Amino acid sequence: MASRNDLLTWVNELLRTNYTKVEQLGSGAAYCQIIDSVYRDVRLERVKFNANQEYEFAENFKILQNAMSKHKIDKPIDPPRLMKCRFQDNFEFLQWLKRFWDSYSPGVGYNALARRNGKPVGAPDSLRRPMSSASSARSASSAGAHHARPAPPATSRVAGVRTAAVRPGSRPTAAAAGSGPQQQIQELQRQIVESKVLIETAEKERDFYFTKLREIEVFIQQSDFAEGSEGEAVAKQIQAILYSTDDGSVDDNDLALADIQGESYDHVSGHMDRLHVDEEETF
Known part of the structure; x- marks a missing residue:
């Protein structure tokens, strides 16, 4: 399972970029070019690579969705969530995109x-979060008002007291002292979220492959092979693989219970349920 750092390294090496946070991919630009690296036909001239407005993010994701639809990539995406530039949403999508790229990349430069x-x-140095025009105008207006306001008289006794209260060495020092632990807390919270995502992904993959193994076992149980035939021999070999232990040995009792000619579906189901319980305890 790829970690956050592994994914960022892969993106930066593939796209010749300098991303430092997964959240920065929420603009959609990198996602468009990753798909282009597979098919070489995404309309990159329309991609806003320095997007910083919400409508630019939306345009990038529209290009991404069109490219995925063109190549019949059956993966639902949620642009509004990704555009919020939150770690978990973009981390999950980037993990899927890496697996897709590993499977379909042409393997050429x-x-x-x-x-x-x-x-x-x-x-x-920025998460590149969308900034609305209204908030920009408010910021500019606030800044203008701040510069236009005259400074209070220095001779005021009250002003002198206030100045002394915030002189260098008091409040800024306290803020600086608290910034270290706060950054550590944020980093630990980020690691917890990343670990949860990795665990959830691993559980989904485990359940997927467990279902496949169960389907194979039921198929073998329901197949009617002639005794001594090649089909029966292959089926027994598959059963031996399914029931082998970590050291490579096979439990004869399991094979006896799973006898093709005599075992019922309910018995197979019960056996696989026990395996599933064991796996859940492992996780």
């Missing part, structure tokens, strides 16, 4: 810079 005409991507 990909010149990411040339494909996007040398456009820079990402902002290493």
